[in-house]
Amino acid sequence: MPPPSSSLTWGYATIDTACPLDCPDSCSLSVSIETGRLVAIDGSRRQPATQGFICAKVRHFDRRVYGDDRLRHPAVRTGPKGSGTFARVSWDEALDLVAERIRQVTQAYGGAAVLPFCYGGSNGLLTQDTRDAELFRRLGASRLARTVCAAPSGAAAQALYGKMAGVTYLDYAHAKLIVIWGANPSVSGIHLVPLVREAQRNGATLIVVDPRETPLARHADLHLALHPGTDLPVALALHNFLFERGLVDEAFLARHAKGVDGLRARAAEWPMDRAAGVAGVDVAALEQFARVYAAASPALIRCGWGLERNRNGGSAVMAVLALPAVAGKFGVRGGGYTMSNSAAWGLKSSAWIDAEEPATRLVNMNHLGRALTDYDDPPVTCLFVYNCNPAVTVPDQNRVLKGLARDDLFTVVFDQVMTDTARWADVVLPATTFLEHYDVARAYGPISLQLVRPVIDVVGEARSNPEVFRDLAARLGVAEVGEDEAETLLHVTGRLPAAVRTDLLDSGVVTPPHAGAPVQFVDVFPNTPGGRVDLFPVDLAVAHGDGLYAWRPDPASAAYPLALISPASERTISSTLGELRNRLAAVDMHPDDAAERGLTTGDAVRVYNELGEVQCDVAVTTRVRRGTVSLSKGLWRRHTLNGATATALAPDSLADLGGGACFNDARVQVAILVKH
Ligand SMILES: Nc1nc2c(c(=O)[nH]1)N[C@H]1C(S)=C(S)[C@@H](COP(=O)(O)OP(=O)(O)OC[C@H]3O[C@@H](n4cnc5c(=O)[nH]c(N)nc54)[C@H](O)[C@@H]3O)O[C@H]1N2
Numbered sequence: 001m002p003p004p005s006s007s008l009t010w011g012y013a014t015i016d017t018a019c020p021l022d023c024p025d026s027c028s029l030s031v032s033i034e035t036g037r038l039v040a041i042d043g044s045r046r047q048p049a050t051q052g053f054i055c056a057k058v059r060h061f062d063r064r065v066y067g068d069d070r071l072r073h074p075a076v077r078t079g080p081k082g083s084g085t086f087a088r089v090s091w092d093e094a095l096d097l098v099a100e101r102i103r104q105v106t107q108a109y110g111g112a113a114v115l116p117f118c119y120g121g122s123n124g125l126l127t128q129d130t131r132d133a134e135l136f137r138r139l140g141a142s143r144l145a146r147t148v149c150a151a152p153s154g155a156a157a158q159a160l161y162g163k164m165a166g167v168t169y170l171d172y173a174h175a176k177l178i179v180i181w182g183a184n185p186s187v188s189g190i191h192l193v194p195l196v197r198e199a200q201r202n203g204a205t206l207i208v209v210d211p212r213e214t215p216l217a218r219h220a221d222l223h224l225a226l227h228p229g230t231d232l233p234v235a236l237a238l239h240n241f242l243f244e245r246g247l248v249d250e251a252f253l254a255r256h257a258k259g260v261d262g263l264r265a266r267a268a269e270w271p272m273d274r275a276a277g278v279a280g281v282d283v284a285a286l287e288q289f290a291r292v293y294a295a296a297s298p299a300l301i302r303c304g305w306g307l308e309r310n311r312n313g314g315s316a317v318m319a320v321l322a323l324p325a326v327a328g329k330f331g332v333r334g335g336g337y338t339m340s341n342s343a344a345w346g347l348k349s350s351a352w353i354d355a356e357e358p359a360t361r362l363v364n365m366n367h368l369g370r371a372l373t374d375y376d377d378p379p380v381t382c383l384f385v386y387n388c389n390p391a392v393t394v395p396d397q398n399r400v401l402k403g404l405a406r407d408d409l410f411t412v413v414f415d416q417v418m419t420d421t422a423r424w425a426d427v428v429l430p431a432t433t434f435l436e437h438y439d440v441a442r443a444y445g446p447i448s449l450q451l452v453r454p455v456i457d458v459v460g461e462a463r464s465n466p467e468v469f470r471d472l473a474a475r476l477g478v479a480e481v482g483e484d485e486a487e488t489l490l491h492v493t494g495r496l497p498a499a500v501r502t503d504l505l506d507s508g509v510v511t512p513p514h515a516g517a518p519v520q521f522v523d524v525f526p527n528t529p530g531g532r533v534d535l536f537p538v539d540l541a542v543a544h545g546d547g548l549y550a551w552r553p554d555p556a557s558a559a560y561p562l563a564l565i566s567p568a569s570e571r572t573i574s575s576t577l578g579e580l581r582n583r584l585a586a587v588d589m590h591p592d593d594a595a596e597r598g599l600t601t602g603d604a605v606r607v608y609n610e611l612g613e614v615q616c617d618v619a620v621t622t623r624v625r626r627g628t629v630s631l632s633k634g635l636w637r638r639h640t641l642n643g644a645t646a647t648a649l650a651p652d653s654l655a656d657l658g659g660g661a662c663f664n665d666a667r668v669q670v671a672i673l674v675k676h
């Protein structure tokens with residue numbers, strides 16, 4: 001076990017730890033401290049993919065840790081809901097109050113009236129699904145379907161391959177063709193970028209499929225700037241091309257796949273010209289893509305999350321991930337696909353959550369607004385938010401805010417900073433950051449587990465998640481008193497395979513037996529029943545009736561003709577670190593769309609639809625395709641003129657698979673507000 005930070009509160013030291021934030025890379029960090037205070041953070045080489053460098057966000061993490069918005073002590077609301085006025089209280093007072101209210105709510109309505117709400121604050125194994133899950137399960141609280149991200153792609157990857165491990169970053173150098181499909185690693189996983197560029201220098205072809213001209217699209221041999229939500233027809237047209245031209249790896253399919261005919265039949269509906277027409281791309285470019293993909297080996301697809309966030313998202317990801325099977329791209333280093341590698345360890349939190357999951361109501365987190373304003377039997381009367389900032393990150397913001405404004409709703413927000421959600425709380429609890437607590441960081445790009453440890457003195461009275469949930473459980477009489485988070489670390493790691501645990505605690509990092517770089521269909525195989533790729537999983541539940549790989553047309557209307565997408569920004573991770581951003585947000589718009597509306601860069605505009613309106617600046621740029629506008633995800637309410645963010649325009653409809661969010665199905669109109 002590493003020493004606790006208290007032994008380091010004086011003098012200067014450099015300590016190894018890792019970043020557990022919601023990003024594929026999960027960097028290994030070298031942190032310099034002086035007298036318990038953070039001096040500098042940089043990347044190390046302990047986890048090979050980090051290659052000694054990290055993003056600017058985490059390099060400047062001191063601005064969050066010691067910033068003005070940091071929560072330093074518990075507080076209770078003193079003004080009207082949402083006014084953001086709070087008075088300091090002690091932890092005992094705060095937790096007694098929370099326990100008392102939870103007791104009242106569960107007595108009046110039953111446990112299901114309590115809704116725990118958490119998602120992406122940390123990808124660590126300790127900050128979610130440990131003591132929190134035990135508490136809420138024992139209370140019989142409503143369950144949360146965590147669907148705001150990766151639900152459609154997760155369902156697709158599970159059904160096809162049983163979430164088989166994918167190609168890891170360092171193997172990108174071996175590829176002769178790299179397809180970056182709906183991902184923007186220049187922002188969302190920066191360690192992939194130099195490896196893609198290196199492969200290009202070694203002669204690899206680069207294809208980018210994205211409605212925006214991302215930094216890698218500018219360096220690509222082919223940029224397919226398709227209309228948002230049209231990946232499914234494009235991928236099916238590629239399959240159809242392979243099937244029709246006899247470019248299919250029949251031997252591989254016979255040995256390793258099932259459901260080929262189902263996929264082939266759906267693909268046959270998409271000749272090149274039909275798919276190109278729907279996607280708004282050049283037929284010749286699409287054909288070139290098909291030819292290049294069929295011919296190249298090793299050929300690699302990095303599938304991101306941009307293509308899942310719409311009504312066709314699950315089928316789109318399935319069709320994309322099915323390509324290497326149909327075209328026979330597996331079995332060589334640098335060939336195959338990368339999606340999320342978080343399942344590569346086969347870890348299940350059920351191994352360490354010591355409480356049965358109750359059969360209570362399952363609330364889809366994309367329906368938070370509905371749950372707060374519409375659900376009864378029982379009504380949601382206590383909302384407990386942690387690791388999440390739903391006031392700005394889940395669909396249908398206006399409905400969410402309406403719910404948070406309910407006077408009869410008791411809201412607890414447990415966070416590191418005064419988020420937009422915390423402002424609506426009745427009780428605010430201060431959380432530690434990953435520099436102040438233990439965690440286990442699990443990468444989902446590379447394959448690694450790393451130990452996260454407290455390296456600086458805790459700021460103010462902040463406490464870790466396991467500590468607070470255990471304390472609350474004790475106050476509510478559903479657990480023993482007095483466990484701290486180091487004990488939770490031992491508890492969770494004690495349920496890991498022995499070799500993994502030893503490596504993790506001794507060296508701080510562990511990569512799997514296949515050295516963290518599996519060759520698909522050589523070192524790893526589908527974890528599906530029968531061990532085969534299932535190209536047409538018949539019992540996969542698809543929303544919307546017409547089944548798997550069925551395309552649903554664009555939701556645009558004459559009133560709302562523009563597709564609004566909200567991709568990741570380099571300044572925040574979802575909304576995390578948004579408190580440090582000061583500039584007004586701008587919506588990106590193509591020059592032709594801007595000219596039609598008489599708009600120029602710097603004008604203030606209204607971006608609106610039937611759900612809401614965002615008032616912000618416009619930036620006129622050819623980096624977004626015509627008919628598409630783009631406004632970053634993760635903005636805070638202070639970043640727009642009217643306090644609304646892209647989620648105010650996002651419908652709470654669900655994707656075809658996994659109950660996923662449809663952020664990119666927002667269709668909008670844009671009009672002038674104030675001329676520059
Ligand atoms: N700096 C930073 N890093 C992050 C995050 C962050 O917010 N900031 N978020 C983290 C999280 S939570 C996640 S899930 C990952 C996401 O990682 P990515 O998947 O790389 O990020 P996204 O921004 O969701 O989408 C990537 C690209 O998809 C494009 N796109 C949008 N709609 C479509 C479409 O219909 N089809 C296609 N082909 N492309 C489309 C967007 O223009 C964007 O360039 O990144 C993680 N890393």
Ligand SMILES: Nc1nc2c(c(=O)[nH]1)N[C@H]1C(S)=C(S)[C@@H](COP(=O)(O)OP(=O)(O)OC[C@H]3O[C@@H](n4cnc5c(=O)[nH]c(N)nc54)[C@H](O)[C@@H]3O)O[C@H]1N2
Pocket residue numbers: 022118119120121122127148149309386387388389390392393394414415416417419431432433465566567573574575576632633634646647650663
């Ligand atoms: N418009 C639009 N919105 C989107 C998306 C989109 O494409 N478009 N994509 C979405 C995606 S990909 C995702 S993943 C979601 C993420 O949405 P959220 O789950 O809301 O994630 P964050 O915005 O990062 O907020 C996480 C919060 O957890 C807090 N936190 C971090 N660590 C801890 C801890 O140890 N303890 C406690 N108690 N709190 C902690 C952070 O301070 C932060 O305020 O957003 C979604 N929102």
Ligand SMILES: [Mo]
Pocket residue numbers: 022120149150
């Ligand atoms: Mo995400």
